[in-house]
Amino acid sequence: MQQFSGINIVSYYFPLVLQNSVGFSEPRSRLLGACNSISYLFFSAVSLWFIDRLWGAGVQGTCYLVITVVLSIAATKEQYQMGAVATAFFFVYFAAFGVAWLGSTPLPPTPCCQDLRI
Secondary structure (H helix, E strand, O other), X not given: OOHHHOHHHHHHHHHHHHHHHHOOOHXXXXXXXXXXXXXXXXXXXXXXXXXXXXXHXXXXXXXXXXHHHXXXXXXXXXXXXXXXXXXXXXXXXXXXXXXXXXXXXXXXXXXXXXXXXX
């Protein structure tokens, strides 16, 4: 489930999305990408208390929906303002992934799921 969220591809292409779809300059896009990685590190640290929660998938899905709508509006008008909104939701997307899903892979199943093993 963790990899199906698309976190790796979004992380890799984040500066290019900011350049091509939002219209930010290359230095600004790279700086925002670096800031996003640092905030991702912070939210990954708090995942110990919120790990493997379904609300994380809901927040990520909502972020994808908002980003899609905002970038479609940015393609026609108000590129900079809509780009700023899309960038903020990319940050929220990464925060939700870091808090809810990042640490779930290396952990053993929780006691409530022990019965589901084959």
